Every structure is written in C-alpha cells, then in structure tokens.
Amino acid sequence: MNATSLLVFDGLLLISIVSLAWAALASPDARRSVILFMAFGLVLAVAWGRLLAPNVALAEAAIGAGLSGALLLVAVGEQSKHTPHDGAVPVGKRNALRVRATLQWFITLLCAALAATLAWALLHALDSATNERLAQAVSENLAASGVSNPVTAILLNFRAHDTLLELAVLLTAALGILAIGTARPDYQRAGPVFDGLARWLVPVLILTAGYLLWVGAHAPGGAFQAGATLAAAAVVLRLAGKRIIGLPQAGTLRVILAAGAGMFLVVGLTLLLLGRPFLGYPPAWAGSLILLIESAAMLAIAATLVVAFLGGRSPAAASNDENNRC
Amino acid sequence: MIELVSSLMMVAGIGFYLAGSIGLLRLPDLYSRLHALTKADNLGLGLLAAGLALHSQDVFIALKLLLVWLAVLAASAASAHLIARHAHRKEAGS
Secondary structure, eight states: OHHHHHHHHHHHHHHHHHHHHHHHHHOSSHHHHHHHHHHHHHHHHHHHHHTTOHHHHHHIIIIIIIIHHHHHHHHHHHHHHHSOSSSOOOHHHHHHHHHHHHHHHHHHHHHHHHHHHHHHHHHHHHHHTOHHHHHHHHHHHGGGGSOSOHHHHIIIIITHHHHHHHHHHHHHHHHHHHHHOBOOOOOOOOOHHHHHHHHHHHHHHHHHHHHHHHHTTTSSOOHHHHHHHHHHHHHHHHHTTOSOOSOOOHHHHHHHHHHHHHHHHHHHHHHHHTTSOTTOOOHHHHHHHHHHHHHHHHHHHHHHHHHHHHTSBOHHHHHHHHHHHO | OHHHHHHHHHHHHHHHHHHHHHHHHHOSSHHHHHHHHHHHHHHHHHHHHHHHHHHHTOHHHHHHHHHHHHHHHHHHHHHHHHHHHHHHHHHHHO
C-alpha cells in the first residue's frame, strides 16, 4: 500500500516536472516563462529530496529556483525596457530575429544531443554496476576525509580539484560582469510591509547561511547552499530599496570574489611546499582546512551572485575607484 | 488516537489547499484570487504542519515545522500585499 502510494506520488512529480519544463519553454511571454521555470526548480528540488539527495535538493531550491529566478526576472525586466512595444520591426531587427530563430533550433539540437548522451551514460552506468563500488570507496575512506557528510567529503576532499575549478569558473563570471556591466539603478524604497519582512528575514537568512556552512561537515549543507542563502539576504535588502546591502567596497570586494579559488590554491600550494600532494590534506587537519576553504568559498559564491544580481559595479563604487587611481 | 487526529488534520489541510487552488482557477479577479490562495493555503499548511508534528511525536521536529509555517505565513502575507498593491496602483494610474 505504502509503496503504491509513493509510486503515485513519484508519477505525479515526474508529470509535473516534464509539463512545467514544457510550459516554461513553450510560453511566448518571457516573464511567465521565468516564473514557470522557478516553479520547475522547486518541484525538481522535491524530486531530489525523493531521490534521497538532500544536498542537491537544497542547492536546487536555493540556486536553481531562488537566485536564478531572481537573476532571470531582472534580465527580463531589462530586456522589456529596451524593446519597443509597437509591432513595426525594422530590417536590421528582422535579420536579428532570423538569427535568433536559427540559434533556437541549434540550441534545441545541442540540448537533445546532450540529453541523449546523458541517457546513454546513465544506461551504461546502470548496466556495468560500478556505481556501488564508487559509493563503497567513498564510505570506506570517509573517516580520513575530516568530515562525516559524504557529499562534502567528495566536494572538498576526494574531488577537491573539481570544486576548485568550479570556483574559478564563478570567479571568471564575476570578472566578466564587473568588466562590462554597470549596476542597475536602485529600487524605490519599500513600503512598511516589505520593509518589516526584510527587517527580520535578513538576519534569519544570515544565521541560516552560517548554520548551513557549519552543518555541511556532517549533514546536508555546505558552501554553495550557504553562499546562495547569504546572497539571498542581499537580494532581499536590495529589493527593499536599501542602498547598503552588505557588499563591500571595490578593493575588498575583489579580494572576496577571489577568496574561494584563492583559499583553495593557498592551502593546496602550502601542502605542496610541506611535501604533501596538492590538496592532499593530512587527516588530522582535514576538518579545519575544509572549514577554512568552505568559509572563503561561501563568501566568494555569495559575492559573485550578488554582483550578478546588481549587474556590475555600482556607479558610486566605480567613481570612488577612479578617485583612488588619480 | 493521535494517529487518527493527525490524519484528520492533514486531510483537512489538503481540503483547504484544494479550495484555495479551485479559487485561484475560478474566481473572477486578481484580488479575490489572491484572497482565496493566501488565506486557504496558509491555513492548509498550518493544518498539515500540525498534523505532521503530531505524527512525528518529537518536540524538535514540531518546532521546525512551526518555524516553516511561520516563515511561509510571513512570506505569503507580504507577497500577497505586494502583488495586490502593485495591481491597485496600476489600476489607479491608468
């Protein structure tokens, strides 16, 4: 009875994931697409929870549904500001539309190819039954990793190189945004209701971020989830029309943006100098080193996401920078 | 006995969700739809959380569920207010 009702639940979950994805893609209105995409992310997070992967579920809910949704909504708002609302399309625009249609087909084909490859890889993995061995290897070596959450052990210890490169990708994205973007104008000040919400929500979000960072060592959580939660606090402050949202001035901001990949490199190179392999933590120190790297990574991830939400350096900070240079 | 009460609470909670969803689909304008959605869903979630808290028979889990309910209450009240105010200002402006 129980298994059957769970099967019904899973079936409903699958149907809603696929139909939400289809609705988001098929909607002609970009804003509606984004909102459907956020709903899609939330249902996907529930599906990850059902697959007993709470780490991924948390990341999906915080980054996939929450912050990506906010970024996409801002992008849609920006775009609708630039496009004229009358129907007449000039010739140059018409060519651009044709390019866009071709591009759409190209992206669809790429995605289909990617999905087919993934499906093939999954079938192959299920077939060769090596998935058990990998999980076994992780749980056998968990004691030496310095943490008891296997996901954190993989991300920050066994496969730390991958996470280092991920943080480098984030840093590159932040540098790109800072290089070409300028911050969007501030929002108008929120009314008493939203202001009141922000007043107690922001401290709770900051507290939650700290908790997620700390708990990542032995339960679902970690730098990515904590960073996204911290960034959400800044996004709430900004939406409430606050000018000061906790993002530091330009010089400190650069240090923080680079801190994630930087701390990884510092720890890795120090270990190399001490005659150990790159990022091969001594087991006695592993827990502390992982916490150190994760703290730096949380700040870097949060700062990157907030910079992306702002769209670049704020004009005030930029002019300050110019003055410093003179 | 506790099992029965918690099941009844959860079924009642699902009933409120159903009513809220039907209201969202069937009611004529934005304000009444918002009214149906936020009020019914908040009560539905409260009943669901209370039912689950009873079911778990664990104070810590019950407190967590209470926290979830309070956070959703605050967020949905504030967002319903924001949506309604935006619509109202737009109407007044045009």
